[in-house]
Amino acid sequence: MKVTLKIWRQKNSNDKGQFxxxxxxxVDGEMSILECLDVLNESLxxxxxxxxxxxxxxxxxxxxxxxxxxxxxxxGPERATTACQLTMRHFKxxxxxxxxxxxxxxxxxxxxxxxxxxxxxxxxxxGGYISVGTGQxxxxxxxxxGKEVADQSMxxxxxxxxxxxxxxxxxxxxxxxxxxxxxxxxVLPQGETEKDRRALAMVAQMNAEGFGNCTxxxxxxxxxxxxxxxxxxxxxxxxxxxxxxxxxDDLPTPITPVxxxx
Amino acid sequence: MGNTGVIPHHPHPVSFWQSSNGKKVVxxxxxxxxxxxxxxxxxxxxxxxxxPEHINAYxxxxxxxxxxxxWIIRGILLLALALHVTATVQLALRSQAARPIGYxxxxxxxxxxxxxxxxxxxxxxxxxxxxHLLQFTAGYIHPQAQFVAGDVYGNVAxxxxxxxxxxxxxxxxxxxxxxxxxxxxxxFQSIGCAHPRLTRCxxxxxxxxxxxxxxxxxxxxxxxxLGVIK
Numbered sequence: 001m002k003v004t005l006k007i008w009r010q011k012n013s014n015d016k017g018q019f020x021x022x023x024x025x026x027v028d029g030e031m032s033i034l035e036c037l038d039v040l041n042e043s044l045x046x047x048x049x050x051x052x053x054x055x056x057x058x059x060x061x062x063x064x065x066x067x068x069x070x071x072x073x074x075x076g077p078e079r080a081t082t083a084c085q086l087t088m089r090h091f092k093x094x095x096x097x098x099x100x101x102x103x104x105x106x107x108x109x110x111x112x113x114x115x116x117x118x119x120x121x122x123x124x125x126x127g128g129y130i131s132v133g134t135g136q137x138x139x140x141x142x143x144x145x146g147k148e149v150a151d152q153s154m155x156x157x158x159x160x161x162x163x164x165x166x167x168x169x170x171x172x173x174x175x176x177x178x179x180x181x182x183x184x185x186x187v188l189p190q191g192e193t194e195k196d197r198r199a200l201a202m203v204a205q206m207n208a209e210g211f212g213n214c215t216x217x218x219x220x221x222x223x224x225x226x227x228x229x230x231x232x233x234x235x236x237x238x239x240x241x242x243x244x245x246x247x248x249d250d251l252p253t254p255i256t257p258v259x260x261x262x
Numbered sequence: 263m264g265n266t267g268v269i270p271h272h273p274h275p276v277s278f279w280q281s282s283n284g285k286k287v288v289x290x291x292x293x294x295x296x297x298x299x300x301x302x303x304x305x306x307x308x309x310x311x312x313x314p315e316h317i318n319a320y321x322x323x324x325x326x327x328x329x330x331x332x333w334i335i336r337g338i339l340l341l342a343l344a345l346h347v348t349a350t351v352q353l354a355l356r357s358q359a360a361r362p363i364g365y366x367x368x369x370x371x372x373x374x375x376x377x378x379x380x381x382x383x384x385x386x387x388x389x390x391x392x393x394h395l396l397q398f399t400a401g402y403i404h405p406q407a408q409f410v411a412g413d414v415y416g417n418v419a420x421x422x423x424x425x426x427x428x429x430x431x432x433x434x435x436x437x438x439x440x441x442x443x444x445x446x447x448x449x450f451q452s453i454g455c456a457h458p459r460l461t462r463c464x465x466x467x468x469x470x471x472x473x474x475x476x477x478x479x480x481x482x483x484x485x486x487x488l489g490v491i492k
Contacts, residue, residue: 069365069367069368072368072369073371100365100366103361103364103365104360104361105359105361105362168371170378171353172357172361173282173357173360204275204276204281207280207282210359211282212282212353212359212360213356213357214452215377215380216444216448216451217377217444218372218373219370219371219373222373223371223372231456231461233451233456234451234456235454235456236283237283237287237451237452238455239454240283240454241453241454251276251277252275253272253274254271254275254276255271256269256270256272
């Protein structure tokens with residue numbers, strides 16, 4: 001099949017950037033959209049043009065490297081699917097497919113479809129440590145955790161940090177990401193000790209990074225390739241609210257956010 | 263892009279009110295306060311279906327028997343409204359700044375119409391509220407009829423007999439219903455109250471309550487236009 005890829009091309013963060021249309025022939029339905037871009041890039045290199053920059057690593061939907069907005073939807077039209085797992089059979093012969101990078105102030109554009117997502121790393125960093133006994137591995141049944149709680153934690157921990165939630169949110173909020181990170185430790189006994197401080201610090205960092213606010217509309221969870229539920233945002237809000245009331249120490253200060261050049 | 267150095271901390275923390283999460287908690291609480299008023303006001307209004315003495319006596323009771331208490335309630339409501347609007351404006355500006363370059367194409371895949379239009383339904387309902395207070399509380403605007411202080415029944419009936427007053431009222435109340443159908447559920451999410459079972463129940467209840475409130479309010483102008491209330 002043949003498709004036209006309408007791709008955002010931008011040399012660097014200072015460049016203005018614009019859409020460029022590329023016709024790609026010989027597209028196989030079994031190709032992923034990243035492989036389709038590989039084919040396009042091969043032909044661009046042969047023609048002496050600059051290939052399209054896009055992030056990718058594992059190509060099996062678990063690393064969180066890839067991702068861009070495909071036809072107005074983060075990671076494309078299939079639910080619970082990363083861009084690397086999105087096969088071309090979901091498009092029709094002759095389709096024009098629009099590829100755009102994640103758009104958020106907190107994600108400065110690096111090149112073409114690649115954005116700097118270090119702001120998400122800053123939020124994780126702000127979460128800090130958990131207190132665990134070191135030394136020998138503890139007895140596996142020494143700390144019983146109910147299955148429901150383990151499942152809740154595991155569902156949140158499935159977050160691969162791709163940034164699709166921010167991209168899909170009309171407010172460019174990172175609430176689902178931060179909520180997932182807060183929930184996956186916060187519901188477990190191992191994360192109990194630092195629960196309040198962690199919520200305060202991670203929320204402070206999320207705000208400092210210049211993400212928007214959460215209006216609870218649910219676009220994030222629809223775009224999330226790991227289908228992380230909206231409940232994690234409520235968990236973040238609950239831990240933040242409780243932490244704000246219970247704290248005795250000074251509020252944690254955020255590290256210099258990405259938008260301010262760190 | 264290797265960055266192994268230590269990133270310096272900001273000198274100032276993010277306070278509760280400075281955080282978007284804190285502002286949303288304020289919006290949830292103030293929204294709940296205003297919702298209580300909406301319910302109370304609707305029950306008061308439904309006395310229009312009783313003989314005129316009932317609602318006129320109720321109006322007299324509010325304005326003359328509990329004057330001080332009424333001003334305290336009005337103060338709380340005004341404060342709630344001011345905080346709700348302030349937080350909204352600040353958050354809307356922040357969200358706008360969070361995405362300086364928009365998408366050329368963006369599809370909504372998982373959100374309700376009501377939730378996406380909160381920024382529209384809110385201000386329109388606020389504009390309506392001002393008009394509504396000027397018409398029925400202050401009596402400054404009372405098209406095509408004479409506002410009679412104390413005659414609640416007569417004022418409502420003569421006010422709604424003007425077709426565009428009724429139309430504007432019904433339109434604004436439908437928007438209020440949309441606003442509530444998302445807001446009532448969203449408030450619970452903002453204060454951190456969510457559970458897979460609870461969430462489903464809350465979403466359905468929010469929509470049912472919003473529909474009941476809209477029907478309760480718009481039944482009055484419709485009845486006036488149909489001649490049930492004279």
